[in-house]
Amino acid sequence: MAASMTSSSIMGTRVATSQRMAVQARATAVPTATLRQDAVRFAKAAGVGAASLALTLAAQAVTVKAGADGGGLQFDPSEVTIKAGETVTWKNNAGFPHNVVFDEDSIPEGASAGPLSHEDYLNAPGETVSSKFTTPGEYSYYCEPHQGAGMAGKVIVQ
Missing domain, CATH: 2.60.40.420 (Cupredoxins -  blue copper proteins)
Structure with missing residues (x-):
């Protein structure tokens, strides 16, 4: 069985992939809970950093x-x-x-x-x-x- 080829663009570079790989990539779900947790962690870290900077600047x-x-x-x-x-x-x-x-x-x-x-x-x-x-x-x-x-x-x- 011959796999058909499609092309896609990654950062401006055309890349050929088989349809089978493309289907597998679409079938793999990105765990949104992990992404959400990472976003929350980042926001908390940024908030703590901003608060520390504000305290430092306020109390020269x-x-x-x-x-x-x-x-x-x-x-x-x-x-x-x-x-x-x-x-x-x-x-x-x-x-x-x-x-x-x-x-x-x-x-x-x-x-x-x-x-x-x-x-x-x-x-x-x-x-x-x-x-x-x-x-x-x-x-x-x-x-x-x-x-x-x-x-x-x-x-x-x-």
């Missing part, structure tokens, strides 16, 4: 090094600009003990220096403290043990 954080890479007594960068509701994290970059202190006279009216300040020392490299800023304005701060050496910084909240 800026990191300031306490102590320069070369060991200098300074905040790096010494001035940062953020939006209201964002967070600044100070990370001890050198082995010196550092802290972050805000003065009531150097912050916007309506803000409180107490919750923003971190008077306990960051003693080891890598230790961090963070503050969230909600009131727009300029916030000046300093490192208590190194204030005399000029270790000071500024947060500008828009």
Whole structure:
């Protein structure tokens, strides 16, 4: 018995197939439950990814090094600009003990220096403290043990 040949196009290329193979291909059902499950899994993964991205973008954080890479007594960068509701994290970059202190006279009216300040020392490299800023304005701060050496910084909240 001779199988008759038909041709079909796959990605622009003509391919000859026997009618018997074509019938078998049509007779094989694609399990729709599996396709549906795969689509649901993909959507869930995409949704989780989108939610994570939205959280990351909504809660931007800026990191300031306490102590320069070369060991200098300074905040790096010494001035940062953020939006209201964002967070600044100070990370001890050198082995010196550092802290972050805000003065009531150097912050916007309506803000409180107490919750923003971190008077306990960051003693080891890598230790961090963070503050969230909600009131727009300029916030000046300093490192208590190194204030005399000029270790000071500024947060500008828009």
